[in-house]
Amino acid sequence: MFSGTQLAAVLNALPDPAFILTRSGRYMAIFGGIDARYYHDGSHLIGKTIHQVLEAAKASWFQQEIEKALLSQALHIVEYGLAACDVKGLQSDGPAYSLWFEGRIQALDFPVNGEDAVLWVASNITARKELENRLRMLSEIDALSGLLNRRKLMHVLAEHFDTFQRYGTPLAMLIFDIDHFKRVNDEHGHLAGDVVIRTAADVCRSELRSTDAPARLGGDEFVVLMPHTTRDQAAPIAERLRQRIACTLQALGSIGEGATISGGLCEFRPSDGSCEDVLKRGDDALYQAKRAGRNRILCTE
Structure with missing residues (x-):
């Protein structure tokens, strides 16, 4: 059997910190x-409350998680970020980005200093979160343009379609491609074509609203989702984007000569059976714009 001294030595040898926190949020022990x-070293926290250590919003969150663990009496696992600005007195010290932790919280079956208490074990998972974010980026972001890829676009479009069906929340969609893109590739090579695609994507990022979702559908074809926006409201946005992309491509010199965009603008309809219906209408309008002479945005009726 371990002696009390040996048990304390074992607890203090743990690589991750373990906190004894009372229901009121007071640090009673740290191992x-x-x-x-x-x-x-967190020994200076003993005797303080989380509200004395953390900014109000973060302290309230910790308090809520302690309550949840006490209520369930089962192991409660959470993930949370902590930045220097979350800790009182550390705004100018420590990393500006958040460190990520997994908290494993278990209610104790005895009171501590007359209060219900929990054991909170915190494990740093920042490296894992960074890897998850990189993998998410690879699965959701188009490598060439830096915009959403087709897979993520369809996921977002389906979510908005579900919201439209439930609540009637409008969404306008612009689908466009680059006029004479094949000529750019044939005359200047595929690297020049890549420059044209990246340039169009850059204009989308700079000209569109923060709530809009531009994506590269494939090749030189792009889609812009404009949530909470009707087709009529989206028309001037789409026209401004057309003009800005054309101007920026012309500024590239010979590789951008004659490179404009043609597009189709549409919106969800009550008669739509799926989000693919709106994509088809937008695609049809795009090809009508091509047949009408290119360098224009046509709206579906």
Whole structure:
């Protein structure tokens, strides 16, 4: 059997810190946290409350998670970020970005200092979160343009279609491609074509609203989703984008000569059976714009 001294030594040898926190949010004890890559000595926290240590919003969140663990009496697992600005007195110290932690919270079956209490074990998972974010970017972002890829576009479009069916929330969609793009590739090579695609994507990022979702559908074809926007409201946005892309492509010199865009603008309709219906209408309008002479946006009726 371990002696009390040996047990304390075992607890203090834990690589991740373990906190004893009361229902009122007071730090009653701290064990472990010897992995100096991620943790500093936290002994100064003992006796303080989370509201004395953390900014109000973050402290309230911790308080809520303690309550949840006490209520369930089962292991409660959470993930959370902590930045220097979340800790009182550390606004100018520590990393400006958030470090990410997994909290494993278990209610204790005995009171501490007359209060219900939990054991909160915090593990630094920042590296894992960064890897998850990189993998998410690879699965959702088009490598050439930096816009949403087709897979993510269809997911977002389906979500908006569900919202439209439930609540009637409008969404306008612009689908466009680059006029004479084949000529750019044939005369100047595929690297020049890549420049044209990236340039059009850059204009989308700079000209569209923060709520809009531009995506590269494939090749030189792009889609812009404009949530909470009717087709009529979207028309001047689409026209401004057309003009701005044409102007920016012309500024590239010979590789952008004659490179404009043609597009189709449409919106969800009550008669739509799926989000593919709106894509088809937009695509049809795009090809009507091509047949009408290019360098224009046509709206579906």
